[in-house]
Amino acid sequence: MKKTSIETYYELFYRWQRSGLSKAAFADREGISKVSFYSWCKKFETKTDSQDTSTGFTRIELAEATAQLAVAKINYPSGISVELLGPLDPDRIKALLF
Template sequence: MKKWSVETYYELFYRWQRSGLSKAAFAAREGISKVSFYSWCKKFETNTDSQDASTGFTRIELAEATFQVAVARINYPSGISVELFGSLDPDRIKALVF
């Protein structure tokens, strides 16, 4: 059985979250041990929960910013602001506002 690094499992964890698949289906599709994947997911979910509890947000890393100036900004009554960069998708903006 191949040993995978923490970084590799985190990348798998991140891809699983975006996939919409169950953990078992994702592990089977990727050809990895279901038991190992469940174990790593539990570790990452615990770390993510404690990080989110302190800030209320999850950090999103972008590969490359194409625009330096925000093309739109949404200000919520709570004081939170969301800045949008790049092309605007009306459906995405509606989801953020409502």
């Protein structure tokens, strides 16, 4: 059996996070060992959790006068969520989703 590199498993891990599938369903779809995939996911999740939590996003607090309720909220498999306020532009939403 051919060994799979750490880079390949990281790419699979990243694709799984975006897929919305369970780990088992993703492993089945990709034709990879569930046991190995679970093991690598655990390593990557632990590494991600222990690193700096900076995600590139910054929380912006609105003044009370301009605060609005979220019109939509997008929850990514990685745990990042984005709240959209005000009028929605469908093209902007598509760009955030893909």
